[in-house]
Amino acid sequence: MTIAFSPGGMPALVLNADYRPLSYYPLSLWSWQDAIKAVFLDRVNIVAEYDQTVSSPSFTMRIPSVVSLKTYVKPSLYPAFTRFNVFLRDHFECQYCGAKHDLTFDHVIPRHMGGQTTWENVVASCAPCNLRKGGLLPEQAGMFPRQKPFRPTVYDLHNAGRHFPPNYLHESWLDYLYWDVELEP
Numbered sequence: 001m002t003i004a005f006s007p008g009g010m011p012a013l014v015l016n017a018d019y020r021p022l023s024y025y026p027l028s029l030w031s032w033q034d035a036i037k038a039v040f041l042d043r044v045n046i047v048a049e050y051d052q053t054v055s056s057p058s059f060t061m062r063i064p065s066v067v068s069l070k071t072y073v074k075p076s077l078y079p080a081f082t083r084f085n086v087f088l089r090d091h092f093e094c095q096y097c098g099a100k101h102d103l104t105f106d107h108v109i110p111r112h113m114g115g116q117t118t119w120e121n122v123v124a125s126c127a128p129c130n131l132r133k134g135g136l137l138p139e140q141a142g143m144f145p146r147q148k149p150f151r152p153t154v155y156d157l158h159n160a161g162r163h164f165p166p167n168y169l170h171e172s173w174l175d176y177l178y179w180d181v182e183l184e185p
Contacts, residue, residue: 010050010052010063010065011031011032011035012034012035012063012065012067013027013028013065013066013067013173014030014035014067014069015028015068015069015176016073016075017070017072019047019176020176022073022075023075024158024161025084025085025157025158025161025164027177032063032064035063035064035067036063036064038067039061044068045070046066047066047067047068047176048065048172048173049064049065049172050062050170065172065173066172066173066176075154077154078151078152078153078154079152079153081119083105086105086123087105087124088157088164089119089150089156089157090123090147091160092124092164093124093146094125094129095123095146095149096126096145096146097128099126099128102127103124103125103126103127104124104126104127105123105130106122106124106125107121108123108145108149110136113135119149119150119151120149121149122149123149
């Protein structure tokens with residue numbers, strides 16, 4: 001296919017068969033090439049399109065901006081334990097001082113004291129607080145997390161993520177995002 005523009009900024013929002021995004025954080029996006037491939041493999045329906053087209057010698061088509069899967073994928077109840085998801089659960093704030101910069105994570109019960117790297121023992125921490133707490137227990141350091149660490153559900157992360165929208169939202173996606181947000185009167 002020949003293209004007369006730079007389509008790198010034209011990802012397709014991927015919806016489950018029930019028209020909800022496969023994931024919010026990170027937002028479920030495919031490259032335009034993957035979206036077109038899925039169309040030809042009959043795995044998705046095109047819901048919305050960009051104005052731009054791609055062409056081959058035998059056809060021209062508009063680039064999909066929103067696609068929905070033809071087969072429903074059951075979402076996981078619990079998200080993966082990743083650094084990003086820990087930060088998202090903790091609203092990208094140090095759980096000791098509230099700083100929003102230089103974030104790392106801290107084991108509330110230090111590893112050398114038997115603490116594990118789990119949802120229930122890891123919190124977002126700025127580097128200075130992490131260094132100050134060191135290998136001490138919260139009681140020893142006089143530093144207690146603002147919220148007790150917990151294993152979030154996907155719903156918990158969706159709610160937290162609404163405070164941190166992606167940098168790029170195409171207008172054709174807006175009807176499919178944040179559909180469960182409480183409406184203002």
